[in-house]
Amino acid sequence: MIEDRVETFDAIIIGSGQAGNPLALALAKEKWKVAIVEKGTLGGTCVNTGCTPTKAYVASARAAWAISNAPNLGIEVPKSTKVNLKSIKKRKDKLVNQSRLGIRKSLVDSPQISMVRGTATFLDKTRIKVGSRVLKSYKIFLNVGARARIPEGFEDVDHLTNSSILQLEKVPESLIIIGGSYIGLEFAQIFNRLGSKVTVLEMGDYLISKEDQHTSEQVREVLENENIKVICGAHCLKGKNKKSAGVIVSFQKGGKDKKISGTHLLIATGRMPNSDLLKPEKAGLKLTQRGYLEVSPTLETNIEGIYALGDCNGKGAFTHTSYNDYEIMENQLFGDKTRTLDDRITNYALYIDPPLGRAGMTLAQAKETGKNLLFTRMPMSDISRAKEKGETQGKMEVIVDADSEQILGAAVFGTGGDEIIGTFLTAMYGKLSYKTLLNSVQTHPTVTELIPTLLQQLKPIKK
Numbered sequence: 001m002i003e004d005r006v007e008t009f010d011a012i013i014i015g016s017g018q019a020g021n022p023l024a025l026a027l028a029k030e031k032w033k034v035a036i037v038e039k040g041t042l043g044g045t046c047v048n049t050g051c052t053p054t055k056a057y058v059a060s061a062r063a064a065w066a067i068s069n070a071p072n073l074g075i076e077v078p079k080s081t082k083v084n085l086k087s088i089k090k091r092k093d094k095l096v097n098q099s100r101l102g103i104r105k106s107l108v109d110s111p112q113i114s115m116v117r118g119t120a121t122f123l124d125k126t127r128i129k130v131g132s133r134v135l136k137s138y139k140i141f142l143n144v145g146a147r148a149r150i151p152e153g154f155e156d157v158d159h160l161t162n163s164s165i166l167q168l169e170k171v172p173e174s175l176i177i178i179g180g181s182y183i184g185l186e187f188a189q190i191f192n193r194l195g196s197k198v199t200v201l202e203m204g205d206y207l208i209s210k211e212d213q214h215t216s217e218q219v220r221e222v223l224e225n226e227n228i229k230v231i232c233g234a235h236c237l238k239g240k241n242k243k244s245a246g247v248i249v250s251f252q253k254g255g256k257d258k259k260i261s262g263t264h265l266l267i268a269t270g271r272m273p274n275s276d277l278l279k280p281e282k283a284g285l286k287l288t289q290r291g292y293l294e295v296s297p298t299l300e301t302n303i304e305g306i307y308a309l310g311d312c313n314g315k316g317a318f319t320h321t322s323y324n325d326y327e328i329m330e331n332q333l334f335g336d337k338t339r340t341l342d343d344r345i346t347n348y349a350l351y352i353d354p355p356l357g358r359a360g361m362t363l364a365q366a367k368e369t370g371k372n373l374l375f376t377r378m379p380m381s382d383i384s385r386a387k388e389k390g391e392t393q394g395k396m397e398v399i400v401d402a403d404s405e406q407i408l409g410a411a412v413f414g415t416g417g418d419e420i421i422g423t424f425l426t427a428m429y430g431k432l433s434y435k436t437l438l439n440s441v442q443t444h445p446t447v448t449e450l451i452p453t454l455l456q457q458l459k460p461i462k463k
């Protein structure tokens, strides 16, 4: 007699992530009766095990690096400097808790919103089961995010993920990281700077394979300059727990069998969407080959009234893309219905130090469009401000459509790169001619002042 105890809502949101929370508040503002279901901690990945905690660790690691680099700037540092991971974690936990509490308060304060704790599964297109409760709505918004993907053969080997590594209170003596991409590289530099001996094992021929090879090689150089060991082209990885503490990872490289051992192992081999946890087949939801929920440019799944936002729709894998999904949804429900996924320009940063800021296409992607291209690249070592800071690693590069004069893509790898990329991004959203930036007068001495100089040097790329 399920129907007897069905609770009906104007909307059900599953997942308290970067889209779910603001959407709940927006719906409540319009006087909708909303249920938000969360199986874990409020705030999802970004707040609890993603951006906030990792960027807090990046800041602590940068402080440790700044101390070791201080003699280069004429500052003598006592040898007794120590890293205290327990205190670093405590600072991070405080930041995470503040965010979580803020989210909780905003949701609890709204009389329109019911918070439901537990794992939601579909019973059919309109009904959701959470424990013994059954919730019903004709509008269901899925914001279920993703989790760490553990490769075959590592399930029974002692390993850390992005979540559990953030619980450590002692710096690992030697850390093996499997996966040389965003998560792997950020943690590699963090723990190396905190004192671990770090080895990165990547099966691809180069790191962060979504980037141009030139960028990848420069990133590798920065990490290797800090004594992080990078092994690319590592295949057939297998793990084994040591009899004492620690792990052994064996692999093949260039046809030869190799082995390394470490006290700790971090798996950073990508994410898998949490769509499977929903029992999506009960609602007839279509998934892509990789398990993401299929959506239209306005975020509707193949089932009318069911929408998917954030990482679980495979259209973005960042906090700002998830939040932008919320903005699109809000515009479609209550606005002029003009915003869609098609408006979004790819952008993100890799938060190693110096950071890599990226907007739009890579050079390889731009070449595939068949457009007439202009391209240029300059080293950070040409910039006064970078020299003054003693941080000259990296480059700035830009790709322009020669016919429309619009910027197609840019990379700023260097000090302040995560912020400076915003200048290119703004020009791209504004569909400005690159000449507007070329003729702009930028503040001296900043890294941004390289942009006009960079643009003066654009050259056609041969097709």
Ligand SMILES: Cc1cc2nc3c(=O)[nH]c(=O)nc-3n(C[C@H](O)[C@H](O)[C@H](O)COP(=O)(O)OP(=O)(O)OC[C@H]3O[C@@H](n4cnc5c(N)ncnc54)[C@H](O)[C@@H]3O)c2cc1C
Pocket (backbone or CB within 6 Å): 014, 015, 016, 017, 018, 019, 020, 037, 038, 039, 040, 041, 042, 043, 044, 045, 046, 047, 049, 050, 051, 054, 055, 118, 119, 120, 121, 143, 144, 145, 146, 162, 183, 274, 277, 278, 309, 310, 311, 312, 316, 317, 318, 319, 320, 322, 351
């Ligand atoms: C280590 C790391 C570092 C990162 N750093 C950055 C960064 O610097 N910048 C950036 O932009 N992005 C970063 N990201 C990516 C970013 O964290 C995610 O893209 C973003 O959090 C995705 O948000 P979301 O709204 O899609 O889902 P999430 O925030 O993952 O939220 C989904 C929620 O749904 C809940 N849930 C799942 N299934 C169910 C169910 N069946 N029932 C009930 N609840 C359910 C989950 O418990 C979770 O709370 C990082 C990610 C990681 C892992």
Ligand SMILES: NC(=O)c1ccc[n+]([C@@H]2O[C@H](COP(=O)([O-])OP(=O)(O)OC[C@H]3O[C@@H](n4cnc5c(N)ncnc54)[C@H](O)[C@@H]3O)[C@@H](O)[C@H]2O)c1
Pocket (backbone or CB within 6 Å): 151, 178, 179, 180, 181, 182, 183, 184, 186, 201, 202, 203, 204, 207, 208, 209, 234, 237, 268, 269, 270, 271, 316, 317, 318, 348, 349, 350, 351
């Ligand atoms: N700064 C940021 O914005 C930030 C930071 C961290 C994570 N993220 C998000 O999290 C997502 C996931 O990041 P990620 O780095 O885990 O995944 P990823 O999918 O970007 O990279 C996974 C890497 O692991 C390698 N790999 C896979 N299986 C392997 C195996 N068996 N052996 C060796 N190598 C293997 C792949 O070749 C790839 O290089 C990213 O797409 C990103 O959106 C963002």
